[in-house]
Amino acid sequence: xxxxxxxxxxxxxxxxxxxxxxxxxxxxxxxxxxxxxxxxxxxxxxxxxxxxxxxxxxxxxxxxxxxxxxxxxxxxxxxxxxxxxxxxxxxxxxxxxxxxxxxxxxxxxxxxxxxxxxxxxxxxxxxxxxxxxxxxxxxxxxxxxxxxx
Ligand SMILES: [Zn+2]
Ligand SMILES: [Zn+2]
Numbered sequence: 001x002x003x004x005x006x007x008x009x010x011x012x013x014x015x016x017x018x019x020x021x022x023x024x025x026x027x028x029x030x031x032x033x034x035x036x037x038x039x040x041x042x043x044x045x046x047x048x049x050x051x052x053x054x055x056x057x058x059x060x061x062x063x064x065x066x067x068x069x070x071x072x073x074x075x076x077x078x079x080x081x082x083x084x085x086x087x088x089x090x091x092x093x094x095x096x097x098x099x100x101x102x103x104x105x106x107x108x109x110x111x112x113x114x115x116x117x118x119x120x121x122x123x124x125x126x127x128x129x130x131x132x133x134x135x136x137x138x139x140x141x142x143x144x145x146x147x148x149x
Contacts, residue, residue: 036083099140
């Protein structure tokens with residue numbers, strides 16, 4: 001954990017945000033996570049690691065991070081649940097099952113060439129984009145199939 005401390009605090013500082021121990025912990029935790037996490041996930045997992053941060057602090061921190069583009073939020077379960085992921089070096093997209101909320105991360109980005117084209121066409125400098133795919137996973141699909149039989 002220690003080795004990422006300076007980098008993470010630099011990232012926070014760069015966005016003109018106050019660097020606090022909790023902010024570093026939350027951002028670091030998100031960055032090391034392979035899947036997007038909800039505020040409750042973060043709260044429970046940090047608590048398991050002996051780090052006690054109020055759930056309300058986690059929510060507030062995630063909101064600040066989202067507003068400053070350090071973190072992006074994904075809506076799942078018909079927008080009832082929000083998951084957060086760190087905006088990082090590893091750009092990827094997600095496939096979310098609407099029935100069981102299983103998330104698959106996709107390493108391939110189909111928008112890279114489209115972005116370049118748009119930049120040329122519209123004279124924009126594009127910073128980021130979001131693409132989330134929703135559907136039904138094979139497991140849920142077969143369950144539904146059995147129900148309708
Ligand atoms: Zn599913
Ligand atoms: Zn992409």
